[in-house]
Amino acid sequence: DVKVTQSSRYLVKRTGEKVFLECVQDMDHENMFWYRQDPGLGLRLIYFSYDVKMKEKGDIPEGYSVSREKKERFSLILESASTNQTSMYLCASSLDTGGAQYFGPGTRLTVL
């Protein structure tokens, strides 16, 4: 079974803080994704990575950056957290770029 883990289930940060969200997958998948999920808006793609050190912007990259130094690990960085970044953040991985994605449990981030 594919296992995708995320570093925290719940996180509370203050406005202006730098926030790191970590994601690890154990299936040697090439592709990894970061989404945010908000009521009424569904899943929105922030960034994805198709290889180590490679990244592509998704639909809503503003205010976020990513890092992929190792194949199994994909980090999402909020350089200066703002209240409108309060959300559920979901990481996913897939073998192929357009293939089935397997999700982690999510991190519910609250920015005060």
Next chain:
Amino acid sequence: GESVGLHLPTLSVQEGDNSIINCAYSNSASDYFIWYKQESGKGPQFIIDIRSNMDKRQGQRVTVLLNKTVKHLSLQIAATQPGDSAVYFCAERPGYSTLTFGKGTMLLVSP
């Protein structure tokens, strides 16, 4: 925080009934489709997929039907159980691209 299920269309069924959840997809070039289940407070879970060269695929208690003519996908759950209560959403792959996701339908199963 707010539940992902807020603002979603809801289907309420009795335990033991069959459920049908529908999804209208947007891109006629989409060639691959997936249904996901998301329980409250958890990440989405892969249920079943189907390629565009098929019109039906069956899994354990679930069947996915694809009608490319009207760009419609449905998920049928047989003998629905309380544990099936969740948000269900479809995903499509528009050609050589990443998946795009629908907003979902909340399924509520009463004992």
